[in-house]
Each structure stands twice: as C-alpha cells, then as structure tokens.
Amino acid sequence: MKLISATPSPYARKVRIALAEKAIPFELVTEVPWNSTTQTPQYNPLEKLPVLIFDDGSSVYESRFILEVIEAKWPSPSLLPAEGIDAVLAARQVEVIADGICDAVVLLFWERHRAADQQSAEWIARQRRKVDGGLKALAGIAGTGEWMVGSRFGLADIATGTVLRYLDVRFPEQPWRQLYPNLVALSARLEARPSFAATVPVPQTISDKVV
Ligand SMILES: N[C@@H](CCC(=O)N[C@@H](CS)C(=O)NCC(=O)O)C(=O)O
Incomplete structure (x- = not known):
C-alpha cells in the first residue's frame, strides 16, 4: 500500500x-x-x-x-470514541471544523501569493474569520479534558493536532497560543506521540510555475 x-x-x-x-x-x-x-x-x-x-x-x-x-x-485500535454514537458524531464534527480551518488557511496562503495590488482584503478577512472562529470552536470543545472527545485518543485529536501545528507553517501570526492555553497543552501532548513526532510538517519548494 x-x-x-x-x-x-x-x-x-x-x-x-x-x-x-x-x-x-x-x-x-x-x-x-x-x-x-x-x-x-x-x-x-x-x-x-x-x-x-x-x-x-x-x-x-x-x-x-x-x-x-x-x-x-483496520478497526483496531479504534480511533473512534468508546462512548457511543453521540461521541462518534462529536468527533466527526471536530474533523469538519479542523478541515474547514485548513481549507481557509490554504486559501489565505494562495491569496497572499498574489501580487500585493491583486490581493483582496475582504477575501483575506473572510478566511481569517473562519480560522479564528474555527479555533475558538475547537478550544470550546477541548475544554480541560485530556482528549478532544471522550476518554481516549482518536480522530478528533488527530484532526485538531494537525491543524494546530499546520498554523505554525502557514499562518504563524495567528495568536492561538496566546488565546487558548488548553489547545497549547493538547498540542504539546499530541506532538509528543511518536506518530506526530515522525510527521512534523515542513514547507516544500514549488518548482513549477503555478497557473
Ligand atoms: N479536502 C481535501 C484537501 C486536500 C488538499 O487540498 N490537498 C492539497 C495539498 S495540502 C493539494 O493536493 N492541492 C492541490 C490542488 O488543490 O490542486 C482532503 O481533505 O484530502
């Protein structure tokens, strides 16, 4: 595979x-x-x-x-919450929010690649709102628990951990570390796992002209 x-x-x-x-x-x-x-x-x-x-x-x-x-x-070990369908759906909701933040960050990244006079301040503000709002929602869901949803590590943690670390690569000025100490603590716990440590995001060079 x-x-x-x-x-x-x-x-x-x-x-x-x-x-x-x-x-x-x-x-x-x-x-x-x-x-x-x-x-x-x-x-x-x-x-x-x-x-x-x-x-x-x-x-x-x-x-x-x-x-x-x-x-x-490969159902085992499960990455879904053990607490039943409502918890599974809550984890899925976290994935939706995390992916939505990433999508907005990608749009911001490309908008900022345009010539300065072609960038739309309205578009940038719109995408920033999604990032800010999404992170606020994730921080609310994270609360003070060890994991995003339920009593064990799973998909919601993977989705949240990856979006948080991605911000360091593409949107480092986003102030989530100042705003959400609970997400800072969660991110540190997650990045210490071997699966996260082995996959730290690194920028790439795009050699072809993007059209
Ligand atoms: N919703 C997609 C997004 C994937 C995505 O945007 N991948 C980027 C790399 S991070 C890509 O391949 N972009 C090329 C393109 O959009 O043409 C997913 O979750 O897999």
Missing part, C-alpha cells in the same frame, strides 16, 4: 498519523501536488493529495474519507 503525501500537508499528515497509530505498514510517496511531475491526478480526478493506493491499484482520496476507510478496514 502507498500513500501519496506532501510534507506540509495537514490532510496527508492526518492519514500518516492514523496509519502509524494503527501500525499499518505503507510506502510513503512524497510529492509536490503543484508540480507537473505529480502522479496525484492519475489516482484522484480532483488532483489533490493525500491518496491511498492499495496493492491492487485501486485508490481512495479525500482525507476524511481515507480515515473512514482505514477505520473500517
């Missing part, structure tokens, strides 16, 4: 962490999805990584769906 991944990608990092936590062997294929050499479009018509490629050549894409597939195929 192979995983197409990129070193800064919070979406790919979620999948790498889930595979590591479940001790599922896979080959890591590191790509830059913006370069013309990427093989991502061969496996995902939406041209986005991560993509999980099975030994029979079939593939799945969209990180949240990949995590669902992994959970279904």
Whole structure:
C-alpha cells in the first residue's frame, strides 16, 4: 500500500498519523501536488493529495474519507470514541471544523501569493474569520479534558493536532497560543506521540510555475 503525501500537508499528515497509530505498514510517496511531475491526478480526478493506493491499484482520496476507510478496514485500535454514537458524531464534527480551518488557511496562503495590488482584503478577512472562529470552536470543545472527545485518543485529536501545528507553517501570526492555553497543552501532548513526532510538517519548494 502507498500513500501519496506532501510534507506540509495537514490532510496527508492526518492519514500518516492514523496509519502509524494503527501500525499499518505503507510506502510513503512524497510529492509536490503543484508540480507537473505529480502522479496525484492519475489516482484522484480532483488532483489533490493525500491518496491511498492499495496493492491492487485501486485508490481512495479525500482525507476524511481515507480515515473512514482505514477505520473500517483496520478497526483496531479504534480511533473512534468508546462512548457511543453521540461521541462518534462529536468527533466527526471536530474533523469538519479542523478541515474547514485548513481549507481557509490554504486559501489565505494562495491569496497572499498574489501580487500585493491583486490581493483582496475582504477575501483575506473572510478566511481569517473562519480560522479564528474555527479555533475558538475547537478550544470550546477541548475544554480541560485530556482528549478532544471522550476518554481516549482518536480522530478528533488527530484532526485538531494537525491543524494546530499546520498554523505554525502557514499562518504563524495567528495568536492561538496566546488565546487558548488548553489547545497549547493538547498540542504539546499530541506532538509528543511518536506518530506526530515522525510527521512534523515542513514547507516544500514549488518548482513549477503555478497557473
Ligand atoms: N479536502 C481535501 C484537501 C486536500 C488538499 O487540498 N490537498 C492539497 C495539498 S495540502 C493539494 O493536493 N492541492 C492541490 C490542488 O488543490 O490542486 C482532503 O481533505 O484530502
């Protein structure tokens, strides 16, 4: 099994962490999805990584769906809360918020790549609101518990931990560390896990001209 991944990608990092936590062997294929050499479009018509490629050549894409597939195929150890359906749905909600923050950060990143006179202050403000609001929501859900949802580590922690560390790479001026001590403590606990320590996000150089 192979995983197409990129070193800064919070979406790919979620999948790498889930595979590591479940001790599922896979080959890591590191790509830059913006370069013309990427093989991502061969496996995902939406041209986005991560993509999980099975030994029979079939593939799945969209990180949240990949995590669902992994959970279904390798249920143990479970990354879902033990407390029942309401807790499972709460964990899924956390994933939605975390992915939404990442999506807004990606849009901000590209907007800031445009020439200064072409950047839209309204667009930037809109994306920043989503990031700020999403983090406030995550901090509220995190409360003072050890884990985001329920009594054990799981998908909600993976989603939250990856978005928090991604901010250091793409949006370091976001003041979540000053605002939310509970998220700071959660992030430190998570980054100490071997699965997180082995997947720290690193920016990539995009060698091709982006059109
Ligand atoms: N919703 C997707 C987002 C994936 C995504 O945006 N991946 C980026 C890399 S971090 C990508 O491949 N971008 C290329 C593109 O958008 O064409 C997921 O969760 O898998």
